[in-house]
Amino acid sequence: MKAVLQCACLLIGGALSVSTAEASLVSHSYIGTITEVRGPQAAEAPVGATIHLSYTVDAATDDEHPLPDQGIFVRAMQSLRVELPGHEPTLLVSGGTVQTFDNVVLSGVTLIDQVLMFGGRINESSEFGGLPIFDWQLIFEEVTSLDVTPTMLAGDVFPTEPIAAPQVYLELQTTPGLVTTLTLQLEPAEPTTVAEVVTDAKLRIDALVEQGRLGAGVARSIIARLDVVLQAATTRRNGVCGPLAGLRNQVHNLPRRHAEVAVADELAALVTVLTEAVGTCRNE
Missing domain, CATH: 2.40.160 (Porin)
Known part of the structure; x- marks a missing residue:
């Protein structure tokens, strides 16, 4: 009931x-x-x-x-x-x-x-x-x-x-x-993986570009940062804290010049999920 x-x-x-x-x-x-x-x-x-x-x-x-x-x-x-x-x-x-x-x-x-x-x-x-x-x-x-x-x-x-x-x-x-x-x-179940979050984020970014709500150049830059975070989290050869912080700062600054607040809010939510999926920052 x-x-x-x-x-x-x-x-x-x-x-x-x-x-x-x-x-x-x-x-x-x-x-x-x-x-x-x-x-x-x-x-x-x-x-x-x-x-x-x-x-x-x-x-x-x-x-x-x-x-x-x-x-x-x-x-x-x-x-x-x-x-x-x-x-x-x-x-x-x-x-x-x-x-x-x-x-x-x-x-x-x-x-x-x-x-x-x-x-x-x-x-x-x-x-x-x-x-x-x-x-x-x-x-x-x-x-x-x-x-x-x-x-x-x-x-x-x-x-x-x-x-x-x-x-x-x-x-x-x-x-x-x-x-x-x-x-x-x-x-x-097992927590959502970093790879799953990155895939979701890329799909959403592509959609925002198609809708004309996010510039292609900015989108490429964010996707590149996502790939760096994914590589660091997967291979453990590089610290993930730095790339993750850089991604977070870029999304935080989007409303100033490159995107409406609603777009930045959506991307910030995905960064939050990504941060949780990564877990404790690794700086090996």
């Missing part, structure tokens, strides 16, 4: 309040199977198909919700990557929000633990069934009777360990009214 609780985003002075402490990035990857599909585009995600999912969150993001059994972490999600067979990748998101519910009474008859991920900037390359994705939700939950305490969460904070959820749902919306819900059975 899917029971999406109401999002309680706090508005302060007419805008979302975001207060983030020193970044503490946590990444997790999952592999799983689609066990049920409902919606007009169900044929795009057949039952039994394999799904790959990974996300990176800033675990130091402040909880903006006043209640002790609920948490709201605005823009905590640095990146989300979802890949289905025949879709590479299906969904790429940066800057999403995470909401948690710990032992909340639902309809007076059940208790629920839930982690809800939603919002943020969806990369334009994200498609489902040939249509752009413009809204999404990822839901991890455990529902029990009132006399049984759910154990998926141990408080309203975002879990830093992989989420062991009996029920997982992914909702994808492509056009108004076209919502497809995938029920998933997930288990932890």
Whole structure:
């Protein structure tokens, strides 16, 4: 049973309040199977198909919700990557929000633990069934009777360990009214590799050039830096910290002359994922 609780985003002075402490990035990857599909585009995600999912969150993001059994972490999600067979990748998101519910009474008859991920900037390359994705939700939950305490969460904070959820749902919306819900059975998987992140980044950069939103010369420069990072991370013959820092600085400075802020934000999200995939900087 899917029971999406109401999002309680706090508005302060007419805008979302975001207060983030020193970044503490946590990444997790999952592999799983689609066990049920409902919606007009169900044929795009057949039952039994394999799904790959990974996300990176800033675990130091402040909880903006006043209640002790609920948490709201605005823009905590640095990146989300979802890949289905025949879709590479299906969904790429940066800057999403995470909401948690710990032992909340639902309809007076059940208790629920839930982690809800939603919002943020969806990369334009994200498609489902040939249509752009413009809204999404990822839901991890455990529902029990009132006399049984759910154990998926141990408080309203975002879990830093992989989420062991009996029920997982992914909702994808492509056009108004076209919502497809995938029920998933997930288990932890090996982290996203540096090579996978670099491939995603190159695909996105090529698309930005084709759209006229990023100059070809700048794109070649960024791709060259990506290749250097990949080589350093793969061969371990050169330190990866320097090339990674150079890439990060180049993307950070893009809005000044070479690209709109939205483009820089997308590329910055990919650099964040790349940083986490690399792990501890190596300077051998």
